[in-house]
Amino acid sequence: MTDRRSFIKGAGAIGGVALTSGCIGEFGSKPYGDGTLTFVMSPTEPQEYMESQYQPVKEYLGEQVADDVTVELQYAKNYSAVLRALGEGNAELAETGPFAAALGVKGEQCEIALQRHAYGSWDYYSVIVTQEDSDISEPADLKGKDIAFADTTSASGSLYPLYMLQQAGLDIGEGPLSDEGADFNATWSGHAQAFESLMEGQVDAAGVGRFITWNYEKGDYKEGVAEVDRVSGIPRAPIVASPELDDEKQDMLVSAFEEAPDSMYYGADGEEGTDDDLWFDGVREANLETYQPVIDVANDLGIEAELLDEA
Structure with a gap:
């Protein structure tokens, strides 16, 4: 078998942000400014179910951005598609898995912004x-x-x-x-x-x-x-941002998530404890170091980021 060592040699403090508040301005893809903020969902659950779960996230972010900005949810075919959307400037934010996020940082396709909390643990x-x-x-x-x-x-x-x-x-x-x-x-x-x-x-x-x-x-x-x-x-899965998203907008989005009301987690029916609740109930600031345990396992397996481009 081919030698596949050195996935990521170390973790740096990538994706840390200072929290500010205020109205989030223009968004869009290639270049930003077409009036759209796109949030991508990774395919961990069926599409219809995830769209129901994340509907309040879409509505909440819509309340935080300027009046002329539209928030869209997109469901990705796989994790690689999530990273491509962020890296190519076709999306601003995404929820994704720890390994995919680490790969995305390695490939300069995303920045880790937040870690999610669920079921009493991180x-x-x-x-x-x-x-x-x-x-x-x-x-x-x-x-x-x-x-x-x-x-x-x-x-x-x-x-x-x-x-x-x-x-x-x-x-x-x-x-x-x-x-x-x-x-x-x-x-x-x-x-x-x-x-x-x-x-x-x-x-x-x-x-x-x-x-x-x-x-x-x-x-x-x-x-x-x-x-x-x-x-x-x-470490529970992160929310990541496009590297094309400027620091001010990323700061504001991170702040918006940290200050979100509990109702954002209750799903489309707006009721706590029902089937369409989000699986997580809070977030905190994070960076690549948070996901070092995942990187270490990838190194033990000898997986290189470049090989997964073929997946």
Whole structure:
């Protein structure tokens, strides 16, 4: 297998901002000023569901910007598309995964602005799961099996599951680019799709963020799901900004998010505790150093940012 060392050698203080308040002015793409602020959603959940979740974010930001500015939500095909939109100046803000954000900073496609908080913590889990009637009980049992992963640049749905498999002694081959040379058969899609593939019996296991597998009311996995392995302590996903966005606008957007009312998190129905609530309930200022644990795992796997351009 090709040597794929040196993903990111170190983390600098990128994306830190000073907080100010005031009306956010003109936005737009190529160049800014067409009167549009675009917020991109990563494909962690089905599009219709995420649009419902983020509708209050769109409305809230619309209240913060100038009267002649329109706020748009866009749903990206994958994490790479999120980074391209930001890097090419076709979007101002995005919610994305930790690994994708680190890649985006490395490739000068985004700047990390905020970290999200959810379920009482600033970090979360990656899991490999199977069906509860399976004879798979540990990662080593997955040799020769079919595994569904989330997007190639997902931390919890690709990077960390591959790390668990490697730690168990399995060869991950060219993962996450392909399963060539791997000790298992792999497909990459999204968290929801990967989990659905498992539950429909199309694969033997899924490597995903635990959030897609978890019943929060019960405090346990959803019915029919069994854990194979997990990693905790992954910094929760960031909100990132386009490098084309000037400092003043980024400062104002960060301030707007930090000062947002609770109602911004309640989804399109405006009611707390319903199905369309956002998965997170707060934000704090962040930078690349916040995501150093993710970078370290990428380095351990020998993943270079340039290779993921092929994904």
